[in-house]
Amino acid sequence: MSTHPTGRNAALADVQPAGPEPAVAAPAASHRVAAFLREAILSGEIAPGERIRQEDVAERIGGSRLPVREAVRMLEAEGLIEYETNKGARVPVLGMREVDLIYQMRERLEPLALIESIPRLTDAHFDELGDIQAQIEQGVDVASFLQLDRRFHLLTYSLCEFDALTSMVIRLWNATQHHRRMFMALIGSGQRWVVNAEHNLLLESLRRRDAVDAERYLQGHIRRTRIELSRHPEVFDRT
Amino acid sequence: MSTHPTGRNAALADVQPAGPEPAVAAPAASHRVAAFLREAILSGEIAPGERIRQEDVAERIGGSRLPVREAVRMLEAEGLIEYETNKGARVPVLGMREVDLIYQMRERLEPLALIESIPRLTDAHFDELGDIQAQIEQGVDVASFLQLDRRFHLLTYSLCEFDALTSMVIRLWNATQHHRRMFMALIGSGQRWVVNAEHNLLLESLRRRDAVDAERYLQGHIRRTRIELSRHPEVFDRT
DNA sequence: TTGAGAGATATTGGATCCATTGGAGGCTTC
DNA sequence: GAAGCCTCCAATGGATCCAATATCTCTCAA
Numbered sequence: 001m002s003t004h005p006t007g008r009n010a011a012l013a014d015v016q017p018a019g020p021e022p023a024v025a026a027p028a029a030s031h032r033v034a035a036f037l038r039e040a041i042l043s044g045e046i047a048p049g050e051r052i053r054q055e056d057v058a059e060r061i062g063g064s065r066l067p068v069r070e071a072v073r074m075l076e077a078e079g080l081i082e083y084e085t086n087k088g089a090r091v092p093v094l095g096m097r098e099v100d101l102i103y104q105m106r107e108r109l110e111p112l113a114l115i116e117s118i119p120r121l122t123d124a125h126f127d128e129l130g131d132i133q134a135q136i137e138q139g140v141d142v143a144s145f146l147q148l149d150r151r152f153h154l155l156t157y158s159l160c161e162f163d164a165l166t167s168m169v170i171r172l173w174n175a176t177q178h179h180r181r182m183f184m185a186l187i188g189s190g191q192r193w194v195v196n197a198e199h200n201l202l203l204e205s206l207r208r209r210d211a212v213d214a215e216r217y218l219q220g221h222i223r224r225t226r227i228e229l230s231r232h233p234e235v236f237d238r239t
Numbered sequence: 240m241s242t243h244p245t246g247r248n249a250a251l252a253d254v255q256p257a258g259p260e261p262a263v264a265a266p267a268a269s270h271r272v273a274a275f276l277r278e279a280i281l282s283g284e285i286a287p288g289e290r291i292r293q294e295d296v297a298e299r300i301g302g303s304r305l306p307v308r309e310a311v312r313m314l315e316a317e318g319l320i321e322y323e324t325n326k327g328a329r330v331p332v333l334g335m336r337e338v339d340l341i342y343q344m345r346e347r348l349e350p351l352a353l354i355e356s357i358p359r360l361t362d363a364h365f366d367e368l369g370d371i372q373a374q375i376e377q378g379v380d381v382a383s384f385l386q387l388d389r390r391f392h393l394l395t396y397s398l399c400e401f402d403a404l405t406s407m408v409i410r411l412w413n414a415t416q417h418h419r420r421m422f423m424a425l426i427g428s429g430q431r432w433v434v435n436a437e438h439n440l441l442l443e444s445l446r447r448r449d450a451v452d453a454e455r456y457l458q459g460h461i462r463r464t465r466i467e468l469s470r471h472p473e474v475f476d477r478t
Numbered sequence: 479t480t481g482a483g484a485g486a487t488a489t490t491g492g493a494t495c496c497a498t499t500g501g502a503g504g505c506t507t508c
Numbered sequence: 509g510a511a512g513c514c515t516c517c518a519a520t521g522g523a524t525c526c527a528a529t530a531t532c533t534c535t536c537a538a
Contacts, residue, residue, distance in 0.1 A: 028324045030312060064523045073269060073309045077316030079403055085267045086490060086529050101401045108347035162340045164318055168407065175403065303493045325499050325520060
């Protein structure tokens with residue numbers, strides 16, 4: 001197992017193993033609540049369309065409603081929840097066209113993050129990426145695949161040092177997390193060899209530090225997934 | 240004077256003349272505070288690096304600190320302010336590389352918004368765009384130019400109905416507002432004929448509904464501005 | 479049976495209070 | 509005179525209270 005490369009980007013901390021704890025101030029409670037809600041939404045514990053009651057969250061967190069309110073405002077600005085005055089927050093229900101557009105945004109933005117990251121990637125990163133890909137190829141279950149795939153891609157962007165870009169990329173991933181899970185559960189591991197081929201081609205071009213090839217493979221990877229998704233409208237069924 | 244086209248996108252409401260007031264709920268105070276702060280930052284009233292004290296804002300708004308705190312969280316998530324726990328909020332100071340990257344993000348995202356918008360644009364929009372461009376060509380001052388230029392571009396995106404995209408575009412504009420103002424003040428109206436040419440080419444391709452040409456002109460317009468900006472490092476001097 | 483309306487309940491919006499933290503300024507000490 | 513420490517003040521973090529709004533429910537009448 002390779003040593004874990006050190007990340008530079010705070011927004012990508014979740015794909016970076018926690019090194020020795022840096023002397024950074026503890027985040028305010030509102031940030032912890034936001035992280036808690038983010039996780040609950042991404043894991044599917046809170047489903048799209050479901051309402052989020054501030055008091056419930058406050059109780060589960062063990063605090064007052066105030067940090068929850070701040071967290072809700074943050075997630076609202078992130079686009080992870082919808083908010084109506086006096087009516088509260090709920091997880092948005094995205095249709096196919098919206099998800100398709102988010103994938104188009106990813107097609108355009110993620111290559112940029114990759115290009116910024118490539119020159120700084122180290123052998124340790126390539127080893128780690130290889131390890132992740134090896135795990136994926138062992139045929140893991142859907143939940144593990146989603147986690148490893150996310151980790152794989154975000155790791156390739158991890159040395160892009162621009163928070164405005166990396167946080168945007170993460171938000172786009174987050175916004176479609178639910179649909180990705182539905183989609184993978186639907187197709188199972190059927191087409192997973194395509195993903196493996198694409199990941200390996202991408203990784204190979206990264207090792208060569210060939211930004212042109214890497215951008216092409218990455219964009220194709222996202223684009224193919226987008227088109228595949230559009231062929232499965234049942235993913236967007238609101239039942 | 241053309242009638243003002245009706246916009247569909249809430250995020251672009253600021254470039255759409257306010258029609259008959261829709262029966263929409265009054266925004267919560269936190270949103271009004273956020274709009275107030277946004278305007279203060281974009282206008283330069285609050286300069287980059289300057290600290291924002293919650294009590295001051297609450298006093299100017301005539302409310303308590305609570306809505307201000309929520310607004311600060313929103314603007315933090317928007318990237319318009321930086322926040323440190325227990326230390327408060329301040330307007331970030333962006334360096335040349337960061338602004339350059341934001342322009343690269345714009346190069347990739349704004350054509351997407353334009354492509355989505357083009358099929359729905361009406362003659363009324365083209366007339367309005369022509370009016371704006373005519374005003375620009377009369378040689379207005381820097382402040383008016385910035386306002387008209389913003390209005391011109393955002394109007395071309397106004398019929399893109401995806402909030403995730405349009406709000407992102409607006410945030411990218413907002414993030415570099417200060418540098419755009421510095422830059423324009425620096426070069427005066429010297430190179431403005433280039434902008435005029437680009438705007439007219441873009442507008443012409445829009446009238447033809449030629450998405451390919453429009454995307455090319457728009458991307459070139461942003462890219463040229465980015466490179467021009469990179470030739471004026473004095474815009475980023477922190478004095 | 480169903481629809482409308484009034485009242486009850488639940489939830490969010492805002493203000494105020496107190497605790498905690500950061501920082502400025504003065505003081506001591508070497 | 510400068511570095512380090514301590515104290516005080518200012519600003520933020522969080523909890524609780526009350527008001528305003530929305531939502532649910534029960535009743536009553538068509």
